[in-house]
Amino acid sequence: MLPLLVWPRVGFRIPSLELLSYGGVAIRKFNMALKKSASEEAKHFSSISTVEPHSASYQETIAALNGLQSGARSLQNSAESPSQSKNLKESLKYLQRCGVSLDVFEEQVPVIHVSGTKGKGSTCAICESILRSHGYRTGLYTSPHLITVMERIRINGVPLSTDEFSKYFWEVYHRLSNNKEHELDMPMYFKYLTVMAFYVFMAEKVDVAIIEVGIGGEQDCTNVLRKTPIVGITSLGLDHTQILGDTIEKIAWEKAGIMKPGSIAFTIPNHQPSALQVIKERAAEKKAELRLVPDIETYNLDAAKLTLTHRLNSSLAIQLAHSWMKWRENGPKSDLIKMARDLDDKTLKGILACTWRGRFHTVHRGRHIFYLDGAHTVESTQLCAKWFNATAPKSGRRVLVFNTTHGRSPLNLLKAFIGSHIDVALFCSNNLSIESKKIPQDILNKNVTSSDVEKVMTHNLEVWRTLYNVGEDRSRAIFSVEDTISFIDNLPGSCHVLVTGSIHLVGAFLTLIQEGPS
Incomplete structure (x- = not known):
């Protein structure tokens, strides 16, 4: 002791x-x-399939969700590791099973996809706040949550309520459970929430979804997308090395895997040279256009009003948001999408209104x-x-x-x-x-x-x-x-x-x- x-x-x-x-x-x-x-939870979980969506309490909902954590089943059946090639195939299968056509989703819900080691959640949050300030209806998917799982899926900057979360959870759950190929044929915790987020964004008819990668990028289940107009890559560091690799170059390769043909991708200029070179090579391989964002000090911002989070992540968020707005206006014409320099009042308001606990x-x-x-x-x-x-x-x-x-x-x-x-x-x-x-x-x-x-x-x-x-x-x-x-x-x-x-x-x-x- x-x-x-x-x-x-x-x-x-x-x-x-x-x-x-x-x-x-x-x-x-x-x-x-x-x-x-x-x-006690095992007994409860055995009867989950009989729970009616409209009668379930929030606590019953969370107990069911927690039953999808890998500790509840053999780790051999877990697809949480992005190193497993079946990750994306399973994500697509579960999306289709709950009625989300990827073709329809990508047509109706354009995505800003963000990977990185540090600051990707706050970058997503600032980007979302800017777009909401411009009048767009936003969906935001981040992880992990701090206090309640509802924080992970937000509509117009507001986490789903307990009733909304329960409603959507059970709609997805029963669609998946009723079509299982075998007893363990259900997505694990993070993959389930990813499928649910896509489902919610379709149902809520958002104009844009800002989606944070879970771990890595190339094999992360959020990377099931085939068309991603705008991509962001934040600061890189050695993390999750047992999954992503033990060098900054290997990690950069994974993080840059979210770029798609035709994507306009943004990243920060101060990566390690070898990591930045990998990102450039991946952009060429993916047929994406890579741009380096300017320093936050070059914008017409009052630095005294910015928090440390704003200073670290706002430049990338600004370029993601403004490029998406230009993309929406002009379509995939990258030559018409210029990097923002002089910021309008709505952008400034969106930045300053964003907090990230x-x-x-x-x-x-x-x-x-x-x-x-x-x-x-x-x-x-x-x-x-x-x-x-x-x-x-x-x-x-x-x-x-x-x-x-x-x-x-x-x-x-x-x-x-x-x-x-x-x-x-x-x-x-x-x-x-x-x-x-x-x-x-x-x-x-x-x-x-x-x-x-x-x-x-x-x-x-x-x-x-x-x-x-x-x-x-x-x-x-x-x-x-x-x-x-x-x-x-x-x-x-x-x-x-x-x-x-x-x-x-x-x-x-x-x-x-x-x-x-x-």
């Missing part, structure tokens, strides 16, 4: 071993509760300020540390809360905090609570066991202690977000709390310190 943290410098001791026993006792309690929950995001809670950023690559973590150092006041205790997912190595990520003057580092799981009944269905993750979670936490803690030569008084592993917040609340004085390393960790914190989708 991990040792109880003592705070000798201020005469402070954690008050309750019952609350903070993050080793065997708490984790065994969590395992027992999780097994009970899984057993979980990225460079601050929340005041009592005497503490939480700084939340879902950075999970070396480059984004370095940027996160710079933001925190520049934003957080020097007074008060500085607390780091950190976790990693998807097998990422913590060493180079944690090196980013050299010079950040962290007083105490807490290594937490993404689990909201050790009691499963307290975990909202929307953020329940059945793909990861508690033993795996404990190993990651312990490893992160050991790396930090070795890297910074600190002991028990300044570092701690804590199993749940709920108990991590309790720990922070019991520290004397005010704290500046940086939560980073995982967007799922950020989402769990926001669930407790700030409610509701944005």
